[in-house]
Amino acid sequence: MFAKNLHDGLKVSSKVLHVEYDDPLYHALNILEVNREILPSKITKLVKSIADNNVLHLRPILIDTNYNIIDGQTRYKAAKVLRYPIEVQIINKDDWTYEDLITINTTQVNWQPKDYLKHYRSQGKLDYEVFNSLLSTNKITIQVLVAIYNEVYLRKHKHMNNFKQGKIPKGGLDNGHVQDVLYKLNKIQHAPTMPLLTERTKKNQEFQLALLKNFQTSSFNLESFLYNLKKYPHNFNKLGGKVAFEAEIEEIVYRH
DSSP states (O other): OOSSOTTTTOOOOSEEEEEOTTSHHHHHOEEOTTSOOOOHHHHHHHHHHHHHSOOGGGSOEEEETTOEEEEOHHHHHHHHHHTOOEEEEEEOTTSOOHHHHHHHHHHHSOOOHHHHHHHHHHTTOHHHHHHHHHHHTTTOOHHHHHHHHTTOSSOOHHHHHHHHTTOOOSOTTTOHHHHHHHHHHHHHHTSOOBSOOOHHHHTOHHHHHHHHHHHTSTTOOHHHHHHHHHHSBOOGGGOOSHHHHHHHHHHHHTOO
């Protein structure tokens, strides 16, 4: 159809290398700490897929001149298990940023909140280190802790977007509101309720958000709430939605 190859004379911006398992470069590739966590289940699934139909030659692994893997870390791990050769595309180490890393990987499979947390902790952002410390010592989700940081009781997109962009309110350990809310949640989660709260209920995001909403009302008193939880039976372990949790909390609050 065409008189000549359309790619003749075009500039080559990067090169792709065929790398065998025994080549030194194969084992020199570096998986970046700032990238998302590689789940063993994902590697196992991809190993089976590649073994059934190996298309690694059609999907080069993107690396820079320092041998850092920018895109393709799971493919690399799976190929290594199988000892299969890989194709590697190399770009200059100065031609990409951490923001590019997020964009490339999110385009294929969306990053989860934990991936952003890992990313910013690996970059040495102290605010995210503090955030992770609070997360690991309390039975809460990332979304709930973001809500607490922003003094709201809803999972708002703008707050999560700020979290994903590396912008969260400072001073988690020194923030009186954050410490007060975590204290109340912890007291309720470990209270001698009737019946005892199950681990599933304690970690239920909708339950926690319903509590956050009540913490902001003038009618909520922690000691009275704990007393009523101990004295009267509750249905928290049977509930699922935020509205149902809110109704049950309100009923307990006004019991005499």
